[in-house]
Structure formats: C-alpha cells, structure tokens
Amino acid sequence: EKSLKPGCTEHKSTCCYCGVGCGVSVQKDALGRLLVEGEMGHPVNDGQLCSKGMNLHYTVNDVSDRLHYPLMRYAKNQPRIRVSWESAMQRTAAVFKSLIAQYGPESVAFYASGQCLTEEYYVINKLIKGFIGSNNIDTNSRLCMSSAVVGYKMSLGEDSVPVSYADIDLADVILVAGANPAWCHPILWRRVEAAKARNPDLKIIVSDPRKTQTCAIADVHLQVNPGTDIVLHHAIGRLLIEMDAVDHTFIRDHAEGYEAYRTSVLLRSVEESALICGVSLAKITQAASYIAGAKSYMSMWTMGLNQSAVGVNKNLSLINLNLITGQIGRPGAGPLSLTGQPNAMGGREVGGLSNLLPAHRDLLNPAHRAEVEQFWGVPAGSIAAKPGLSATEMFQALDDGTLKAVWIICTNPLTSMPNVRQVEAGLKKAKFVVVQEISNKAETLEYADVVFPAAAWAEKEGTMTNAERRISHLPKIVNAPGEALPDAEIICRFAQEMGYQGFDFENASAIYSEHAQLTAGTHIDVSGLNYATLTKNRTVQWPYPAGSTGAGTSRLFTNRVFYTPSGKAQIQSVSDENTSEKCSEEFPFILNTGRIRDQWHTMSKTGKVNKLKQHMGESFVEVHPDDAAFLRIQEGSLVEVKNQRGCVRVKAKLSDDLKRGCVFMPMHWGKIAGRDDNRVNNLTSSLVDPKSKEPDFKFAAVSVQAFVKQ
Numbered sequence: 001e002k003s004l005k006p007g008c009t010e011h012k013s014t015c016c017y018c019g020v021g022c023g024v025s026v027q028k029d030a031l032g033r034l035l036v037e038g039e040m041g042h043p044v045n046d047g048q049l050c051s052k053g054m055n056l057h058y059t060v061n062d063v064s065d066r067l068h069y070p071l072m073r074y075a076k077n078q079p080r081i082r083v084s085w086e087s088a089m090q091r092t093a094a095v096f097k098s099l100i101a102q103y104g105p106e107s108v109a110f111y112a113s114g115q116c117l118t119e120e121y122y123v124i125n126k127l128i129k130g131f132i133g134s135n136n137i138d139t140n141s142r143l144c145m146s147s148a149v150v151g152y153k154m155s156l157g158e159d160s161v162p163v164s165y166a167d168i169d170l171a172d173v174i175l176v177a178g179a180n181p182a183w184c185h186p187i188l189w190r191r192v193e194a195a196k197a198r199n200p201d202l203k204i205i206v207s208d209p210r211k212t213q214t215c216a217i218a219d220v221h222l223q224v225n226p227g228t229d230i231v232l233h234h235a236i237g238r239l240l241i242e243m244d245a246v247d248h249t250f251i252r253d254h255a256e257g258y259e260a261y262r263t264s265v266l267l268r269s270v271e272e273s274a275l276i277c278g279v280s281l282a283k284i285t286q287a288a289s290y291i292a293g294a295k296s297y298m299s300m301w302t303m304g305l306n307q308s309a310v311g312v313n314k315n316l317s318l319i320n321l322n323l324i325t326g327q328i329g330r331p332g333a334g335p336l337s338l339t340g341q342p343n344a345m346g347g348r349e350v351g352g353l354s355n356l357l358p359a360h361r362d363l364l365n366p367a368h369r370a371e372v373e374q375f376w377g378v379p380a381g382s383i384a385a386k387p388g389l390s391a392t393e394m395f396q397a398l399d400d401g402t403l404k405a406v407w408i409i410c411t412n413p414l415t416s417m418p419n420v421r422q423v424e425a426g427l428k429k430a431k432f433v434v435v436q437e438i439s440n441k442a443e444t445l446e447y448a449d450v451v452f453p454a455a456a457w458a459e460k461e462g463t464m465t466n467a468e469r470r471i472s473h474l475p476k477i478v479n480a481p482g483e484a485l486p487d488a489e490i491i492c493r494f495a496q497e498m499g500y501q502g503f504d505f506e507n508a509s510a511i512y513s514e515h516a517q518l519t520a521g522t523h524i525d526v527s528g529l530n531y532a533t534l535t536k537n538r539t540v541q542w543p544y545p546a547g548s549t550g551a552g553t554s555r556l557f558t559n560r561v562f563y564t565p566s567g568k569a570q571i572q573s574v575s576d577e578n579t580s581e582k583c584s585e586e587f588p589f590i591l592n593t594g595r596i597r598d599q600w601h602t603m604s605k606t607g608k609v610n611k612l613k614q615h616m617g618e619s620f621v622e623v624h625p626d627d628a629a630f631l632r633i634q635e636g637s638l639v640e641v642k643n644q645r646g647c648v649r650v651k652a653k654l655s656d657d658l659k660r661g662c663v664f665m666p667m668h669w670g671k672i673a674g675r676d677d678n679r680v681n682n683l684t685s686s687l688v689d690p691k692s693k694e695p696d697f698k699f700a701a702v703s704v705q706a707f708v709k710q
C-alpha cells in the first residue's frame with residue numbers, strides 16, 4: 001500500500017502517454033502540487049509505472065511554458081495579441097462561416113490527436129460531420145494505428161482487439177513483430193517478462209530489423225531486412241501448413257479464404273523467403289515450430305508493421321497466423337495490436353477519423369449515416385458520403401490551396417508528420433490556422449491566426465480507452481492555468497457560436513452519456529456505462545451493453561462468431577511485395593525511425609523533465625560500425641543524412657544492433673527542442689498505405705556522410 005502524505009488528497013487517474021493505460025494514484029497537496037505514483041491493484045499495472053509515467057506530475061506542476069490566454073492576429077503579418085475568449089470565438093466563427101459559404105464545407109478541417117479524451121473526439125466529430133457537413137477530421141492516430149484498424153476490419157469484421165493483457169499470463173508462445181515494447185510499452189512488457197520468469201517454457205519470438213531491448217528475453221530474434229515482414233509471415237505460414245499445425249476444424253467452421261491463402265504462401269519456397277528476409281532458415285523454422293506446438297499463441301505488433309506503405313498487408317499476414325492455427329477467442333490466444341497513443345481506441349469508438357462514423361459505423365453505408373443523422377437531430381443528408389482528408393492529405397491540400405483552414409488540436413505536426421517540409425509549406429499557405437494547445441513552445445503557433453489555450457491532463461475530466469478496450473475515467477484534479485479551458489468546452493463554445501444546436505452539454509459526463517447511447521446495439525455497445533459506473537468500477541472493458549455489471553468483456557469471439565457478414569473470420573491472401581521507395585546509388589541507406597525509452601512523441605511534455613533527458617539527451621543517427629568505417633564516421637562525430645526531401649545533421653552512434661545498409665533515428669526531436677536540422681521527418685516520405693493512408697515512416701532512402709564544415 002502506498003500511504004497518503006499529510007495534507008494531501010488522493011485521486012485516481014490514468015497515465016496520458018502510451019496506449020498501455022496504466023492507472024495512477026495522484027496525491028494533491030494544499031498548494032495544488034501533484035505527485036503521481038502507480039496505482040496499486042490496477043488491472044493494467046498494479047502499482048508499477050515506467051520512467052515517463054513516474055515523472056508525469058512534473059509536466060503538470062511546471063506551468064512556465066503554458067498558454068494562459070487566447071491570442072489572435074488580424075492579418076498574417078501582424079503580431080498575435082491577447083484577446084478575450086468571446087473575441088477569439090467570434091472571429092473564428094466568422095472566418096469559418098465565410099470560408100464555408102465561399103468554398104464549401106470541405107474547405108475547413110480539424111487535425112486532432114490520439115491524446116484527446118473520448119468526449120473531446122466526440123464533439124469535434126459531431127461538429128464537423130453532423131453540422132459543418134464535411135468529414136475533414138483526422139488525427140495523429142492515422143500515423144500510428146490505422147493499418148491495424150483496417151487489418152482487424154478485413155480479417156475479423158471490425159476494429160476489435162480480441163484479447164486482454166491478462167491473456168499474456170496464459171500464453172505459451174508470443175510473437176512480437178515490429179515493436180520494441182521493452183522501451184515503448186514498458187509496463188506491458190514487464191508483464192511479459194514476469195510471465196517468462198514464472199514460466200521458462202514460455203517462448204518469445206521477436207521479429208525486428210533492429211536488435212532492441214525487447215530481444216533480451218527472446219528465444220529467437222528474426223532480424224528481418226526492412227520491408228520483408230510479409231515474406232517472413234508467409235514463410236512461417238507455409239511451414240505451419242507443412243507441419244500440419246493448422247486447425248482444420250476452425251478453418252472449416254469459422255474461417256474463409258484458407259485455400260487461396262495456402263496457394264499464395266506456397267508460391268515461394270522457405271529457402272527463398274529466408275534469403276529475402278536475411279534470416280536463417282533454421283531461425284524461421286524454430287519460430288514456426290514454437291507456434292506449431294503452442295497451446296496458446298499470441299501475436300503483438302505495432303509501428304514496424306503499421307507505419308508502412310504495405311501496413312495493412314503486414315497486419316493481415318500476421319493475423320493470418322492466428323487464424324490458420326485457430327488461436328483466437330481462447331484464453332491466451334489472439335492478435336494484440338499495441339496502441340501507440342493513450343486514447344487512439346477511444347477516438348475510433350466515436351468515429352474520430354475522416355473515414356469513420358461513431359460506434360464503428362461505416363461512413364460509406366447510407367443506413368449508418370441516416371442513423372447518426374437522426375440521433376444528432378440533423379437533416380437527412382447532412383453527413384457527407386465522401387470520406388474526408390486523411391492526415392497527410394490535409395496538409396497536402398493546404399499546400400495545393402484546396403483546403404483553406406485547419407484547426408490543430410493537441411498535436412505537433414511540424415515534428416511528427418512525414419515529409420514535414422510539405423506541412424510547413426501547407427501551413428504557410430493556409431488562409432486561416434487555429435491552434436488549440438497547452439504549450440507556448442508549440443511550433444505550430446508560428447502559423448496560428450488564433451490560439452486557444454487548452455487545459456492539460458489532470459486539469460479536465462473525461463475518459464480514455466487503452467489497447468485492450470479498457471475504458472477509464474480521468475478526473476479534473478487541479479485548475480488549468482489562466483483562462484485555459486478543457487478541449488471539449490472550447491469546441492462546444494465554438495459550435496454554439498456557429499449557431500449549431502446540440503452542444504449545450506452540462507459537463508463531460510453528459511457528453512459521454514450521449515456517446516454511450518449512440519453505441520447501443522453495435523458491437524462496441526457501452527450503453528450500460530456512465531461516469532458513476534466508471535468511477536465505481538474504476539475501469540471497464542467494452543462492450544458493456546445496458547444491464548451489464550462487473551468489469552466488462554475481457555475476450556471477444558469466444559463463440560468463434562466474427563463481425564463479418566458471414567460470421568466467419570477472413571483469411572486474406574496478400575502480396576508480399578514491399579512498395580516503399582527504392583534505394584539508389586545516390587541514396588543507398590534505409591532510414592528507420594522510432595521512439596526512445598524516456599521520451600514521448602514530440603517532447604512537449606517529457607522534454608520538460610531533466611531526468612528524462614539523461615538516458616538520451618539529443619537526437620542521433622545509429623549507423624552500423626562497418627558502414628561507419630567505410631564512410632569514415634566515428635562514434636559521436638557529426639553526420640549529414642540526406643535525401644531529395646531534406647537533410648539532418650546529428651551525431652553518429654555506432655551500433656551493430658542494426659543491419660549494414662540501415663540507419664535509425666528517433667522521432668522525437670524537432671524545433672520544439674530549438675532546431676529543425678535534427679528533425680528526422682525532414683527525410684521521411686509522403687508515401688502511404690493505399691488502404692489505411694498510414695505513412696511509411698519506417699522506410700526512406702537516404703545518403704549518410706561525415707559532415708565537413710565548408
């Protein structure tokens with residue numbers, strides 16, 4: 001038990017960084033200062049926190065970088081001045097009305113974040129889709145999870161994670177593909193480590209082009225060449241077929257597409273696959289044998305599969321391994337996509353992407369649009385049938401002038417978007433930019449015509465859903481500084497200024513209740529849930545239909561009936577081709593990007609904590625020692641990484657944890673840390689997966705050379 005310090009009050013909340021969703025116990029002293037500790041007994045973390053979560057209170061207690069008041073400028077070349085909320089709202093509404101009247105509803109867009117609370121997502125989505133009449137709402141979840149969303153939808157019928165973290169304790173084989181959870185989902189990984197310590201027979205397979213910290217407990221590391229994941233998954237599938245380790249009963253009764261899949265994986269010999277992947281046949285066979293012998297097999301993956309020009313196919317080829325072996329809907333078995341952001345799943349529950357409708361309804365389905373229109377009380381036909389702009393399309397549309405205004409909420413696209421120079425160009429050309437932010441250091445402020453100061457974590461109330469469908473309530477614990485307001489309130493005030501009905505919510509709880517009602521009868525039904533139940537039960541896993549009691553639904557598809565029209569899981573045959581850009585003589589290296597252990601995204605919060613800079617305090621490029629020797633690069637020397645899109649200059653870190661011909665850079669650094677020549681997204685490409693529109697962050701062709709000052 002952790003004891004309450006004298007004079008403090010205790011509040012339960014959820015860590016606002018990664019999608020693991022750890023419970024935190026927050027102590028508030030008489031001066032309003034917070035201390036965050038892991039919540040004992042919480043089903044996700046039972047008192048543990050990683051380095052980021054442990055230091056969360058510093059980011060709230062330090063308000064020195066916070067925006068306190070609305071700011072506005074009357075012309076592009078004028079300085080922004082402090083204005084009242086009323087003036088900022090009136091001007092923003094006037095500009096939006098005028099742009100919509102002149103250019104149509106598709107001339108405006110909202111770009112939000114997987115860190116937004118579900119209630120915030122709900123009102124933004126309702127505003128633009130139901131009332132403005134455009135589907136131009138996308139979020140940085142597009143950069144993170146959208147390939148997994150399409151993968152689940154195509155194979156299981158809906159974007160529904162079938163398992164819980166508790167299944168980790170029951171699995172006897174876990175395949176981790178394209179992920180480094182030891183650094184990026186640390187508390188979830190501690191659960192895997194504990195399971196391994198308890199049960200040495202638990203086999204861990206890691207497939208990753210880099211030898212990361214996650215490999216420390218791997219029984220086999222399949223160090224694939226970048227972009228060859230599908231070839232690897234197919235080779236394992238072929239071996240499972242050859243070992244007769246497929247579940248014929250499951251395939252016959254509960255799945256479709258097996259014969260076509262079988263034909264497609266038999267096209268390539270495992271020897272050829274091993275050569276393409278750059279992994280020995282022995283290691284691939286060892287991995288396949290583990291899966292073949294598994295009583296309960298789980299797969300986990302994240303950005304290495306998702307952030308790819310063929311991200312959906314990578315997802316499908318991995319999920320297929322669970323389907324052909326019937327390893328789904330049973331204890332310890334199933335595909336678990338690891339969510340990057342804390343509330344990416346909650347955002348999708350309310351339809352917070354440009355191609356979704358609330359409660360996983362389909363935007364392209366006229367009956368679904370009609371249901372939502374009726375519920376929102378808007379005239380038939382109010383919701384546009386055409387999907388809106390995805391994240392990358394939004395900034396391209398600003399650049400080409402078809403999109404006139406963008407409203408950026410709780411995200412920093414000038415560091416996080418691929419090919420970021422195009423984002424800069426788009427924001428420069430935009431007629432009107434609104435930035436809703438907590439930090440006065442956000443790079444987007446440079447382009448803002450109106451700035452709305454927002455409340456941060458612990459300063460507002462709402463809910464989030466973690467990677468295992470677990471919904472938790474986050475209370476308001478302290479007041480926001482100055483005149484900063486909760487994001488949902490800002491959006492509702494704006495909607496009312498625009499003259500729209502249905503945004504006069506009394507509080508966040510009322511927004512949640514409206515969302516919950518809209519889910520009734522769907523597969524993600526949470527109509528039995530409200531703030532009272534959530535605070536009483538602490539967390540609940542959806543679905544939670546009316547009349548539910550207890551902790552919700554820990555496992556889906558236990559009856560082997562899937563959400564597809566036929567009720568059967570779909571084994572999808574996919575091409576194993578990688579369509580990333582090709583390396584050339586000029587740009588011979590493959591650049592991979594990712595997170596480091598102690599930083600979160602673009603460092604607007606974790607960058608404030610000195611302790612978190614001790615692990616890795618500046619950006620770098622990891623280079624294989626043999627490549628470094630050839631290029632005459634030493635450890636710590638300044639290196640220029642370049643391609644046709646841009647250039648960075650950072651110090652070299654020599655490491656044989658990556659393959660020759662590959663380099664790695666962290667995603668976190670950008671102008672917010674003072675410079676833009678260390679920003680890896682100067683180099684990443686605008687290529688996206690055609691189905692998920694998720695960018696190809698893990699594969700850009702670059703040149704690498706020692707930097708010589710002219």
Ligand code: SF4
Binds near residue numbers: 015018021188
């Ligand atoms: Fe927060 Fe994720 Fe760390 Fe848990 S694992 S403390 S949710 S950052």
